[in-house]
Amino acid sequence: MAYISSASRPMSLGDHYLALLGGVLLGYAMMGKGFAYLGFPPIYMGEVALFAGIVVFLRTGCLIAALAKLPSPLLSVLMIWVLLRALPFVGVYGVDALRDSVLIMYGAFAFIVIALLLEDARRINTIVRYYGAFLKIYIPAIPFLFAFNHHLADSIPYVPGTTVRLIWIGPGEVAVHLAGAAVFALVRFRKVTLHWIVLLVAALATVSALSRGGMLAFAVPVTFAMLTLGKIREMAAVLLTGLVILAAAYTVEPTFTEYSEARSSEERSISTRQLIDNVVSIGGWAGEQTEGTKEWRLEWWSIIVNDTLYGPNFWTGRGFGLNLADADRFRTDHNVPALRSPHNVHMTLLARAGVPGVALWILFLASWLAMLMNALLTARRCRQPEWAGLFLFIGCYVMSMIINATFDVALEGPMQGIWFWCLIGFGIGSVMVYRAQALSVLPHHAVLFGSKAVPAKEAP
Structure with a gap:
């Protein structure tokens, strides 16, 4: 991929902030919850990055321009609604009300990233380059780091003054980043080696055995990407190879280990039998524990729907700030004491912000995905494969996060929430830059990825 060199220009405040934000995102990916508590x-x-980003955002002067695409004003309205539903409860629940609201209020990161790209379009290349560097660290390290996190958790020190381990990575978080890497x-933004693929597959097998949501968060967007790129033969070959390896491991495994069904999701073993149990449970009935967690979610979601769509909290x-598990009297023995959300971001918004909140959320997501897919199709039609690849990459990454957040507590925290909103902003900002380039609004030096600019009369 051809990049525009930025060596000839000094780094501005925005460039320094982008490097800082990249470091924060790296910390969340490598250390998870432990980094969040530093x-x-x-x-x-997260708050340090947010406050610094707001200062940078105001200095760019791109406040009005950042609202030019439909998803941006929809996000603004959603943030205002959530703020209205959070502030009245600060006096009752204190910081918990603000902590719960970051599910949407971290959307400020989207506007920060949009403004950074509008201020200097060449930062798109910088972000892609940063992500490539991130993968050089993440893929070789994460199989071992996650195994250490899972098997030797007692050996990991705690963040000073907390009960949170310094490294605390969720399987869903890993699955999402593996999907982005794939x-x-x-x-073709990165050349891969056999060693790189083996490490990615090893990490994927581990997280898929521990998390059904994580497994879907990888499989669905990667399958979508391969179908979009016309890589059907490659996909069939990968599936066939994977099934052969899985069948062989399933046959040999009883010789070396004895499988026992987990009593809770935290106790699930990393084994082919657990992996198959997870796959079966998605479409039907599986083991008692796996099926139990599914039924537990469905029962709680039913309570939330009845309370809002058909109950007194519709609007x-x-x-x-309210602990939803306590409010719904849904705290069971296998739940951790701090459980606050029903393991589904859409249900969380429905319960906390009512039907207007979840409706705005769905409208925002639909408009964002439509905007990105429209830009992707335009880039393909104009024979700009690198732009099309960028839009497909961003779209699949966000799709992976939404799938994971549908089955787990993900966007409610900074580990995935800040990543999610940065990608949302990256998508909006990239589409705005692409449209401006196609209409010849940007100077020639701002043309990105080395793609040939489409004359304005040919641009849709």
């Missing part, structure tokens, strides 16, 4: 309560790494390679929801 700081001085209630100011943690699509990044599929669109307002229950607000932010």
Whole structure:
């Protein structure tokens, strides 16, 4: 891929902030919840990045321009609605009300990233380059780091002053980043080696055995990307190879290990039998524990639907700060004491922000995906494969996060939430730059990825 060199220009405040934000995202990916708790309560790494980003955002002067695409004003309205449903509860629940609201209020990161790209379009190349560097660290390290996190958790020290381990990575978080890495390679933004593929597959097998949502978060967007790119033969070959390896491992495994069904999701073993149990449970009935967690979610979601769609909280929801498990009397023995959300971002919004909140959320996501897919199709029609690859990569990454958040507590925290909103902003900003380039609004030096510019009369 051809990049525009930035060596000839000094780094601006925005460039320095982009490097800082990249470091924060790396920390969340490598250390998970442990990194999120670094700081001085209630100011943690996410808040530092947010406050610094707001300063940079205001200095860009791109406040009005950042609202030019439909998803941006929809996000603004959604953020205002969530703020209205959170502030009245600060006096009752304190910081918990603000903590719960970051599910949407972290959307400020989207506007920050949009403004950075509008201020200097060449930062798109910088972000792609940063992500390539991120994968050089992440893919070789994550299989071992996650195994250490899972098997030797007692050996990991705690963040000072907390009960949170310094490294605390969820399987869904890993699956999402593996999906992003796979699509990044599929669109040929990175050359891969056999060693790189083996490490990715090893990490994927591990997280798929521990998380059904994580397994889907990888499989669905990567399959979509391969179909979009016309790599049907490659996909069939990968599936066939995977099935052969899985069948062989399933046959040999009883010789070396004895499988026992887990009593909770945290106790699931990394084995082919657990992996198959997870696959079966998605479409039908599987083991008692696996099926139990599915039924537990469905029962809680049913309570939330009855309370909002058919109950007294249709318009307002229950607000932010309230512990939903306690409110719904749904705290069972296998739940951790701090459980606050029903393992589904859409249900969380429905419960806390009512039907208007979840409706705005769905409209926002639909408009964002439509905008990105439209840009992708335009780029393909104009024979600009690198732009098309960029839009496909961003879209699949976000799709992976939404799938994971549908089955787990993901976007409610900074580990995935900040990643998600940065990608949302990256998508909106990239589409705006692409459209401006096609209409010859940008100067020639701002043409990205080395693609040939389409004359304005040919641009849709």
